[in-house]
Amino acid sequence: MNQIKPIVGITMGDGAGVGPEIILKSLGDPEIYDLCRPVVIGDSKILNRAKAFVHSDLKVETIQEEQIADLPYSFGTVYCLDLNLLSEDLPIGQVSAEAGHAAFEYLAKAIDLANKKAIDAICTAPLNKEALHKGGHKYPGHTEILADLTGTDEFSMMLSAPKLKVIHVTTHVGIIDAVKMINPERVYRVIRLAHDTLVKSGIENPKIAVCGINPHAGENGLFGYGEEEEKVVPAVNKAQGEGINVVGPLPADTLFFRTVRGDFDIVVAMYHDQGHGPVKVLGLDAGVNITVGLPIIRTSVDHGTAFDIAGKGIVEEKSMTEAIRQAVELAPKRK
Known part of the structure; x- marks a missing residue:
């Protein structure tokens, strides 16, 4: 029996950082669509803005939660579950409460989707801890949010x-x-x-x-x-x-x-x-951080928001690409 490609929810992270750029660059690789069905959880307007930074021809299409399972997922279109939390003129490369709060909400939505089996794995773009705290969420980072929202003690x-x-x-x-x-x-x-x-x-x-x-x-x-x-x-x-x-x-x-x-x-x-x-x-620019012990699969890039180069289109996407691949490898297998 053939396996069905897993649905990987990719959280956009801090919209003022390099997250939108590495997502677009990674989804600009047709092989990703051979491995999985990727859906971005973030803000469509910020992804569209980042297209100019990385010279991307990809189409960003806003979707609703109930559509996730039935989309064609073909190379050339990036599906975004748009939470519409960020302003179009969000400053690039700066710490902001707005972006910190949004990064938390993207992750919370992804956890909810994973708990409901609407997605098979979560892959996270980087967030900024200072922005997260300014946004009212007093966590050290992704791992602690995931543990808290899933009720996990051992990880x-x-x-x-x-x-x-x-x-x-x-x-x-x-x-x-x-x-x-x-x-x-x-x-x-x-x-x-x-x-x-x-x-x-x-x-x-x-x-x-x-x-x-x-x-x-x-x-x-x-x-x-x-x-x-x-x-x-x-x-x-x-x-x-x-x-x-x-x-x-x-x-x-x-x-x-x-x-x-x-x-x-x-x-x-x-x-x-x-x-x-x-x-x-072995893999400095392709390393992946994986939180184990959770009831859901979560992988992440092994770098931060890189505010100093955000918006310049020069960030390497290798860690994000590998994080997506690892999410696919670890995701529960559907038939």
């Missing part, structure tokens, strides 16, 4: 580059604090999140590899103070006991090479630089 960051996916046990903390925070239950939860996310994406029995904390994964106590045996091994054993295809702890210095080679589907990294470094080397 994690997954980074994806071509041939490599990495999920983190800890992220934005110092290395000493990271080691303190790592414990068997935390490692187990991240292994489970990795497994469940990839199974939902269509990988029946994902191969998961877990990094050690110390060089050479401790090498039987030669390095460190037994952190692997204390903090990682019990989590791996628990997951294996539940039938999860996971191994570790393994030395990080060879594990990422092995994963890129195809030995594993995803790596569980213990701390920020252990996981971020390899992803950035």
